[in-house]
Amino acid sequence: MVAQDSFRDYVAARLVSLSRAAFLLTGDRHLAEDLVQQALIQVASRWEKISAGGDPDPYVRRVLYTQHVSWWRRHRLIDRPHAVPPDVVVADRAHDTDTELTVRQALRRLTPKQRAVLVLRYFEDLTEAQTAEVLGLSVGTVKSNTRDALARLRAVAPELEDLREAR
Template sequence: MDAEESFARYVRERTAALSRIAYLLTGDAHLAEDLVQETLLGLVGRWSRIAAGGDPDPYVRRALYHQHVSFWRRGRRRPELVPEPADRPIPDSTATVADGLTLRRALARLAPGQRAVLVLRFYEDRTEQETADLLGCRVGTVKSQTRDALARLRRFAPELVELDFSRTEVGR
């Protein structure tokens, strides 16, 4: 199989999973699509070397996380999320949707690096070492980013402490 066919096959098989991760990073479906597309476009010219190294997934995910931080640094920011006014209840009738919205709003307030660490550690269930390897930093940085991100989440949305995240709609 040549590099073009290999890349096309990878894109068909892994776009949905990459899109879920990108959505968790960006908090916006359209920005997530852009992030996945930009990442894959950046890799297509080097695909033969990437695929020759074995499983390309870790490399692609790392590129996705780095591209997300680059988007943020270049000012490709999403519109600022404004909390609902106190006198208007959330129109959703299910606790699952409300919990997912609460989590998304809280994640949106984190810095991209903190968000990437939380997605890797708790959504992808990565170890501290794996997270550090994927982000190109030290384990101590992962630990401090995790600690700081969780502290910010507790401050921004203390109700998250009580949530059962297995029933939220985030990333599905």
């Protein structure tokens, strides 16, 4: 029972962060929910061992990112429509929304590995070493994937440079 309570507490504390990362990876709210659910199912079966080793976050993130890459490999030939972002009543954030859409569209133009590296490095704010650990890559591979992903973004989405200069 203690392990179940510990797992519930962990999920309650980290669900929003995991969902945000999954959404950035998939670009689709429903696929992100499925990805988080699939990752948490996998983690739940090993929770006692995972939580006994200290901080479970690196392991859970690694499961999330590897599940995404595996899912993408299995389904990459199937064209799936993207969900329309939900209508939410908020203060006028037209510029923020434009920026968000531009970033989301740009991330879709990257490979899943490149997207995972950028999400971990710049949205999850992990170091190169932490990103390498989560993805099971070497630090050099993380650096080269980051470099290649940023170069690809500059090539396919030059409007992002305009956003950066506007800040």
